[in-house]
Every structure is written in C-alpha cells, then in structure tokens.
Amino acid sequence: MNWLDIGALEDIPRQGARVVKTAQGCVAVFRTAADEVFAVDDRCPHKGGPLSEGIVHGNAVTCPLHTWVFSLKTGLAQGADDGAIATYPARVEAGRVLLDASRLARRAAA
Amino acid sequence: MTEKLVIIGAGMASGRVIEHLIEADPAAYDITLFNAEARGNYNRIMLSPVLSGEKIYADIVTHDADWYAANGVTTRFGAHVTKIDRGRKVVVSGGVDTPYDRLIIATGSAPFIIPVSGKDLPGVVTYRDLDDTNKMIAAAKPGAKAVVIGGGLLGLEAAAGLQLRGMDVTVIHIMGHLMERQLDPAAGYLLQRTLEARGIRVHCKGATKAILGDGRVEAVALEDGTIYGADLVVMAVGIRPEVRLANDAHLEVGRGITVGDQMQTSDPSIYAVGECIEHNKQLFGLVAPLYDQAKVLAKGLIGEDSAFRPVQTATKLKVTGCDLFSAGDFADAPGREDIVFRDPGRGIYKRLVLEGDKLVGAVMYGDTADGNWFFGLIKDATNVTPMRDTLIFGPAFQGGAQADPMAAVAALPPSAEICGCNGVCKGRIVEAIGGGAVTLDLVKAQTKASGSCGSCTGLVEQVLAVTLGDSFQRATSQPMCKCTDHTHEDVRRFIKAGAMKSIPAVMQELAWKTVGGCASCRPALNYYLLADWPLGYTDDRQSRFVNERNHANIQKDGTYSVVPRMWGGVTTPAELRAIADAADKYAVPMVKVTGGQRIDLLGVRKQDLPAIWADLNAAGMVSGHAYSKGLRTVKTCVGTEFCRFGTQDSTGLGIKLEKLLWGSWAPAKVKLGVSGCPRNCAEATCKDVGIVCVDSGYEISVAGAAGMDVKETELLCKVASEAEVMEVVAAFIQLYRENARYLHRIYKWVAKVGLDWCQEQVADPVVRRALYDRFMVSQSVYQTDPWAEHARPSARASWGVMADLALEAAE
Ligand code: SRM
Ligand SMILES: Cc1cc2nc3c(=O)[nH]c(=O)nc-3n(C[C@H](O)[C@H](O)[C@H](O)COP(=O)(O)OP(=O)(O)OC[C@H]3O[C@@H](n4cnc5c(N)ncnc54)[C@H](O)[C@@H]3O)c2cc1C
Ligand code: SF4
Numbered sequence A: 001m002n003w004l005d006i007g008a009l010e011d012i013p014r015q016g017a018r019v020v021k022t023a024q025g026c027v028a029v030f031r032t033a034a035d036e037v038f039a040v041d042d043r044c045p046h047k048g049g050p051l052s053e054g055i056v057h058g059n060a061v062t063c064p065l066h067t068w069v070f071s072l073k074t075g076l077a078q079g080a081d082d083g084a085i086a087t088y089p090a091r092v093e094a095g096r097v098l099l100d101a102s103r104l105a106r107r108a109a110a
Numbered sequence B: 001m002t003e004k005l006v007i008i009g010a011g012m013a014s015g016r017v018i019e020h021l022i023e024a025d026p027a028a029y030d031i032t033l034f035n036a037e038a039r040g041n042y043n044r045i046m047l048s049p050v051l052s053g054e055k056i057y058a059d060i061v062t063h064d065a066d067w068y069a070a071n072g073v074t075t076r077f078g079a080h081v082t083k084i085d086r087g088r089k090v091v092v093s094g095g096v097d098t099p100y101d102r103l104i105i106a107t108g109s110a111p112f113i114i115p116v117s118g119k120d121l122p123g124v125v126t127y128r129d130l131d132d133t134n135k136m137i138a139a140a141k142p143g144a145k146a147v148v149i150g151g152g153l154l155g156l157e158a159a160a161g162l163q164l165r166g167m168d169v170t171v172i173h174i175m176g177h178l179m180e181r182q183l184d185p186a187a188g189y190l191l192q193r194t195l196e197a198r199g200i201r202v203h204c205k206g207a208t209k210a211i212l213g214d215g216r217v218e219a220v221a222l223e224d225g226t227i228y229g230a231d232l233v234v235m236a237v238g239i240r241p242e243v244r245l246a247n248d249a250h251l252e253v254g255r256g257i258t259v260g261d262q263m264q265t266s267d268p269s270i271y272a273v274g275e276c277i278e279h280n281k282q283l284f285g286l287v288a289p290l291y292d293q294a295k296v297l298a299k300g301l302i303g304e305d306s307a308f309r310p311v312q313t314a315t316k317l318k319v320t321g322c323d324l325f326s327a328g329d330f331a332d333a334p335g336r337e338d339i340v341f342r343d344p345g346r347g348i349y350k351r352l353v354l355e356g357d358k359l360v361g362a363v364m365y366g367d368t369a370d371g372n373w374f375f376g377l378i379k380d381a382t383n384v385t386p387m388r389d390t391l392i393f394g395p396a397f398q399g400g401a402q403a404d405p406m407a408a409v410a411a412l413p414p415s416a417e418i419c420g421c422n423g424v425c426k427g428r429i430v431e432a433i434g435g436g437a438v439t440l441d442l443v444k445a446q447t448k449a450s451g452s453c454g455s456c457t458g459l460v461e462q463v464l465a466v467t468l469g470d471s472f473q474r475a476t477s478q479p480m481c482k483c484t485d486h487t488h489e490d491v492r493r494f495i496k497a498g499a500m501k502s503i504p505a506v507m508q509e510l511a512w513k514t515v516g517g518c519a520s521c522r523p524a525l526n527y528y529l530l531a532d533w534p535l536g537y538t539d540d541r542q543s544r545f546v547n548e549r550n551h552a553n554i555q556k557d558g559t560y561s562v563v564p565r566m567w568g569g570v571t572t573p574a575e576l577r578a579i580a581d582a583a584d585k586y587a588v589p590m591v592k593v594t595g596g597q598r599i600d601l602l603g604v605r606k607q608d609l610p611a612i613w614a615d616l617n618a619a620g621m622v623s624g625h626a627y628s629k630g631l632r633t634v635k636t637c638v639g640t641e642f643c644r645f646g647t648q649d650s651t652g653l654g655i656k657l658e659k660l661l662w663g664s665w666a667p668a669k670v671k672l673g674v675s676g677c678p679r680n681c682a683e684a685t686c687k688d689v690g691i692v693c694v695d696s697g698y699e700i701s702v703a704g705a706a707g708m709d710v711k712e713t714e715l716l717c718k719v720a721s722e723a724e725v726m727e728v729v730a731a732f733i734q735l736y737r738e739n740a741r742y743l744h745r746i747y748k749w750v751a752k753v754g755l756d757w758c759q760e761q762v763a764d765p766v767v768r769r770a771l772y773d774r775f776m777v778s779q780s781v782y783q784t785d786p787w788a789e790h791a792r793p794s795a796r797a798s799w800g801v802m803a804d805l806a807l808e809a810a811e
C-alpha cells in the first residue's frame, strides 16, 4: 500500500464529501457523522451524477440527480437499483486523511 | 309539503341526528340549523389537541359548508336563538321568526362559573368551544403563568395543552386527588406525579377564594392563603345543562330538559338531545350516550320505533403520555373485593373491583391496553370466577394464550366494544372489513369507529391487522419516509409541542428507524426546525439538497446555473453589462431569459461559482434563489408607471414585496405576480400568491398553480393600501411556512387546510400581526445573500478539489 496524505479531516464537512482528482477521474472522499472516511468514484453509474454532492446518511449517499442510493462501504447500489461504484481504501490518522494511491495507480494501469 | 325541522345548536349530538336522518331519508324534512357559535359542527372533544398544538381547527371539522349545502341543510351560524314561541310555533333569533313543525333543542351545556370576586376580569376564560380555545392559545406566551381551576378531565387537558405551549401552569383542585369522579386515590396520585414530572404544579384540596387583578387578571387567591400569579385563569369546574330557552318556554325542566325514551319533551312537537337533557333523573357529559340518543331521535323523526337506554361509559384522558382508563363503579362498598396490580418501577397500576362473581369497576394507569376488554366484562356482567386468578393480566393470559401484542385483540369476542364514543363493537368492524373496508379511513367512514376522540385508532388498526393478516398496511397515515412511522404532519406537531431543536433530537425522541435518516427526511426536518425555531436552530447545510447547499441549480452534466435577482423583473443597463461581462469571463455556454422575468447563466463550473457570484455581487446583485424551496420571483407588469390602463403601481409593489420576502425558506417554492389591472399581464392569477390591482385597492388571491397542475387562484381578501398588502402577504406566507408539509406547494396545502381557515387567520388583526412579526423574526436571520457568504475569499478554497493526484497516480 502507498498511503498518501490528501488533507485534514476538518477540510471535509461532516456528512459531506470533497473531491480528489486522479488520472482516472474524480474520487469523492466522504466523511460520515461518526467521522469515518470512505473514498469512492465520484461518478454515478446511472447517468454520471456527482456523488460528492449527494446527501450522506449513515454509511450511504444518495445521488443528487435521480436519488440512487449507494453504500459507501461496499459501493453497491441499494434497494431496487442495480449498479456499483469502485471503492478505495481510505483512513484517518492523527486528523489527516490518507488514501491508498497504489490502488488508484493499479486501476489506472488496468 | 315537507315538514320544517328546526334545530337549535350545531353540536356533537345534533350533528349525529342530522347525519342519521339524511342517511335514512334525505327528503323527510326541510332542516334549518341554528348555532350560537359562528361555525358548524366540529369534533368538540378534539379541542384539547388543538389547544396543545397537536392538531389545528381544520383537522377537527366534521361538517363543512359543502356538506350542509350538498344535504340541503339551511344554516344560521353565529345566530343565537333567544326565544321559542310555542303558541306560534316559531323560534326567534336576531328579531326574526323561523317557523317550525318540529323543533330539536340541542344546546349542550354551559360551563359552571364559581361565583368569586374577579370572575369577570379579562383573562378569565372557560373551556367549552373554539373561541375559548383560541383565547387560550393567544394568551399562551411562553413563560407566562396560567392557573387552571379544576382538576377534572377538562381542566387537566387544558393544563397539559397550555404547558406544551410553554406556559407555567398550576392546577387548583378542590378534592383530595385529581379526577376523583373517574379515578381512585392511587391512580389519581400516579397521574399527579406524571403531571408534576412535566412541570405542571398541582394543588389539591385548594378552594378558590378570589381572582385578583386591576383591570386584568393577575393572581388567584385560595382559602388557605396561597396566592398564585396568573396571566390566564381557566375555569374548568364543571358544566350545567343549557336549559334557559326551555325554561322560558315553560317546558318541563329538572336539572336538564326532561325527556322520555324517544327524546320528546313535555311538548309533543319539541325534542331535546345531548348534554342539555335529563333522562330518568340522569345527566350526560360524554359523547357515547349522546350518540345513542341521536340515533333514537332520528328514528323517531321518520316514524321508526326505538327507545333510549343509557349504557355504561368509560373515560380516557386525552393527554399524550398520561395513559389512564376508568369504567364502572369503584367505590368501596360492603361485599366488594379488589384485585390490584402495581409496578412502581414502570408506574403501572391496575385495580379491578368485583362484586360477587362479576366485575363492576376497573381503574388503570400506565398500561391501559386491556381497558376495553375489562369494560366489556363489566357491561355484559360476565361471570369472571373461572378466570379470576389471571383476570388482572388481561385477555392475552386467558386460555393459556401467548402474550403477543395482537393476542389481546384477537381474543376479544365480537361483542367487545372497540370505539367507546360511537359504541362500535369488534364484530361490526370485522363485518365492515369483510365488506371491503380494508383501511382505517374506510372503517371510520362505514362504522364511525375512531371517528370521535380517536383514542381507539390503534385498536381499530389492530383489528384490521388481525382480520386481514399481512395484507393490511397502515396506509392512511403515510409516513414521512421509511425511516419513521410518523407522518409529516405529526412530526411537525411533535417538533413544536416537544420543543425539539435539532435533527438528532427529533430522531431520538421519535424513534427514527435508521441511522442519520435519508435524503428524503433530512431536508424536511431541517426545514421544519429552521421554520419553527428561527433563533434557536442552526441550519444544517449537509441536510440540504445539492442546489440549496451550493446556491445554484445543478445541471445534468454536473455544472450549475446562476440566476441573480432582478427585483420585480426590472433591470438596468449597468446590471445587464455586469451579467454580460460575467458570461464572457466564465465562458458561460448559454445565457437565457427565464419564464420568471430574469436572466439565467447556464453551465457554470462548480469551482467558478464563488468568483462569478463575487462579480455579480460587486454590481449590486444577489442570489435569485432560483434553486430554492423559498421565494423565487415576483413577476410584475408596468402598471401606472407607463401603462394607460394601470390602476396602481404594480411594478413598485412587486419590487417591495420581493424585497420583503426574499431569502425566506418555505416548504416548497413560492412565486408571486402583481398585475396593474384585471387584464393581468403578470399572470398573477396562476401564482402561489397573486395581486391584481383595481381602482379601489388590491385583490390578494392565493393557491394558484401553473406547473404540473394548472389552477386559478382564489381570493384571500381585498385591501385598500400597499402596507396592508405587505402585511397580509407576509402573514399568509408565514402561515404556510408554519403549517404545510415539506414539498407541498401553496395550492396543495390550502386544499388540505381550507381557504376559509386561512382567511380567518389573516382576517383577525391580532393573529395576522403575530404571523407577520414571526415572519420578520425569521427574516432577521435568513434574509442574507448566501452568495456573498460563500464568495468570501476565506470560503472559496472549499469549492475546489481537495487534492490533485492526477500526476502521482499516473506515475
Ligand atoms: C429556468 C426556468 C426555465 C426557463 O428557462 O425559463 C426553469 C427551470 C427549471 N424548472 Fe421551472 N423554470 C422556470 C420557470 C418555471 C415556471 C414559470 C414561472 O415561474 O412563471 C413554472 C410554472 C409555475 C410553477 O412554478 O409551478 C415552472 C415549473 C416547474 C416545476 C413544476 C412545479 C409544480 O409544482 O408543478 C418544476 C419541478 C419542481 O419544482 O419540482 C420545475 C423545475 C425546474 C428545474 C429547477 C428542474 C431542476 O430541478 O433542475 C429547472 C432548472 C433549470 C436550471 O438549472 O436553471 N419548474 N418553472 C425558469 C426559471 C424562472 C426563474 O427566473 O426563477
Ligand atoms: C375540551 C373538551 C373535551 C372533551 N373531551 C371529551 C372526551 O374525550 N370524551 C367525551 O365523550 N366527551 C368529551 N367532551 C364532552 C363532549 O364534547 C360533550 O359531551 C358534547 O359536545 C355535548 O354535545 P351536545 O351536542 O349536547 O352539545 P355541544 O357539542 O356543546 O353543542 C351545543 C351547541 O349549541 C349551541 N347553542 C347553545 N345555545 C344556543 C342557542 N340559544 N342558540 C343557538 N345555538 C346555541 C352552542 O354554541 C354549541 O355549539 C369534551 C368537551 C370539551 C369541551
Ligand atoms: S420544463 Fe422546466 S424542468 Fe422541464 S426541461 Fe424545461 S426547464 Fe427543465
């Protein structure tokens, strides 16, 4: 693993997200009400909605365009909808948010 | 010729008589209905939830103007009948005679007023009708002091309601324990403890000596020397039958108007029904027997035989959180035995009174689920000896059945009474369900079960569930979302009544089923909280939909549209230049004139939003909230300024209104139009609020629609000056903000609460001013330009990406 410091936890609003640019496209880094962080693709598989702008509830996010709901843990669409988003390892250490760049690079290579 | 039936009093009893009569033979009589109150029939027993704020008047109306019209009932509301002239067979009201062939007196009761000095001071009220209730609501300023004289059913419901509205409440009761007619001392004590725990002071054995005050009530003095300060005194010490008309007409009157088994008085063409009567020396104070009387009387009027036989009644207190039930006779007497169950930890007390092998009385506090079962045993005089050992544990324990929540209902025999008010037994409900009444509403419509005080609603639903099995869904009360079983309306009431001030508090108190809610309930809760507590609640940005969080409208490709305000649709060359410059500078793909008389910049990238806002702000423009559940546009026409037909300055008024209202969040978007004359070039008559100027002033109409539904507005009122327009419109929008459910446009909300109700609210100068003042308090917080706040240089960083790993990831 290649953990990269992308910024302070405080930079992400609680129950919100910020976007990190990668060569493969944007990744949304979410912070939940319980201060857990999750990184997922910022592109809804339905019609490309920016998931980082969705409402965060529990460990899930609702897409702002047509309200599909995704689990941030598994990346799977919830309920009747069918689809998934890629998830990336992310963690918080001493108030800093770390992302696993090797995974992003691997995906970039694939 | 059809016989003339005149009815004095549109109360709970006469309402039922008319219903039964019309159901049996709509053409039998030509009915005229008088009522001293300026309104028709409503569910009087639900005044307490209105007082506490858990319901509004519109929720408890049982017969509205349309109903009377559709059924050919001539109504004389607000008309006090002052005389019955039996010789000429007429009743007199306002000096006008109305002839009758048959007459029904249904005047109910009058509250008893203790004859102490100060009883007539302003601020002393009784508790009988909507006017009393409104007086109390108006007096209920948080922190103000209320003294309720009387610790019976009415007094305690008043006390609880006033306390929920934030008053400091003291109950003075003359007896040793509360509700002594329905409760034994132990249950009375538990009730007192519950009330005290919520902050209501209870003074038992207190005799009122005088009400003190100079020009207005200030305090209540008791015989024992105690003095309680009071801004409001509610006298709820009992009622006496309203018999004055009958006395004057020399009908036979005891304590009430004397009637026989067919409800006839001593004059064969005059009947009496309801609380004003006396039957076999007995008076009545609960609705169940009145409904039986109404049935008997209606049958008699169409020539069918039947006789009134009073049945036992049971009592419940409609105070949320105080669960008590009492039925039958529980006085100590020789030959009687008690079975008592106490669980002090859970505050549960149950007492059954047995005489021989029969149950004669039951009192319960804390857990009343089995009340109706015990009540059934009392009424049927069932021999309870075989189940005496387990009797107190209720029906679920009879015959070794499991204690599952439905078992109690499943175990009830068909004859068990479910709805006490309307005397509806389980068998009748099951029969109705069998006939297709598969929802609560249908059961209510066909059997009247749960139609009055509503305390049996849960039981009726359980009967539905037991009878229909899995196919029953509690469809009538559509919950807000899957996170809760409560409806939007209930949640709004709970937030107000329980003074809940944060989303986590609401979710905790109302037992939300999910962690953190969902994208549907969170924006609604955030709105309800900020609308109800503009000063105490902080807007939760993360609970807002993307457009309201980013103050621009998201497009299908993730870019945004930006619409600055253009007050009343009027712009200047300087503003147009600034818009053109911004469009150039940020390479805006499309500039479009909107349907709302302003200009839309479409396709702006998120990271450019703060900068484009800053540029527009610099030219004097603020957010047009084209994305918000709040005030959008005020469309105007040119009016007297330029148009040869204009009657008033519609452009100027539109701008003033937009400047008054902008920034206020609402349940859904709000659009206004102001036209200078009835040619209506601003299309005001299809807006949420539309103003049409005329020579004599301004016609304010509301509840129009021109989106998915198209509907013309309806007249709210007509006023003479611009200042009045501003006050009425702000008050009306505040009424909407405080009462509607989230996402309901004004026309949907008005259809629910009724235009009449809205008119009443804004017509009353005190209510209107209070609404206006509350609107302005909210504006003191929310009328700020969100663009300016987010365009601050310090806030800008958060609009861009958090990190750029594009290079690293590619390496
Ligand atoms: C820009 C505009 C169309 C235009 O190019 O003229 C527009 C654009 C949108 N309208 Fe509209 N409406 C616009 C005037 C209207 C009008 C006409 C009017 O205001 O006089 C109506 C009919 C009146 C009314 O409000 O009902 C209208 C009825 C709707 C509706 C149906 C609402 C309803 O309750 O039936 C929606 C859907 C909704 O709100 O849920 C809607 C929703 C939308 C949304 C917000 C859809 C969305 O969620 O993305 C569109 C946003 C496009 C954008 O990003 O700007 N728009 N929309 C107009 C902006 C006016 C303004 O200056 O603020
Ligand atoms: C706050 C409150 C809570 C209650 N809770 C319960 C409860 O939970 N359960 C229960 O069973 N009962 C309850 N009651 C009692 C119940 O409301 C009454 O038993 C019932 O309303 C009596 O019906 P009625 O038709 O006899 O009289 P009312 O409903 O009082 O109607 C009489 C009408 O006649 C009008 N009137 C009187 N004189 C004249 C005149 N001369 N000319 C024209 N009109 C006239 C009055 O204005 C009134 O509108 C409650 C009562 C109140 C006030
Ligand atoms: S009518 Fe309104 S909502 Fe529909 S496409 Fe046009 S702008 Fe969008």
Ligand code: FES
Pocket (backbone or CB within 6 Å): A044, A045, A046, A047, A048, A049, A063, A064, A065, A066, A067, A068
């Ligand atoms: S783009 Fe996400 S739900 Fe349609």
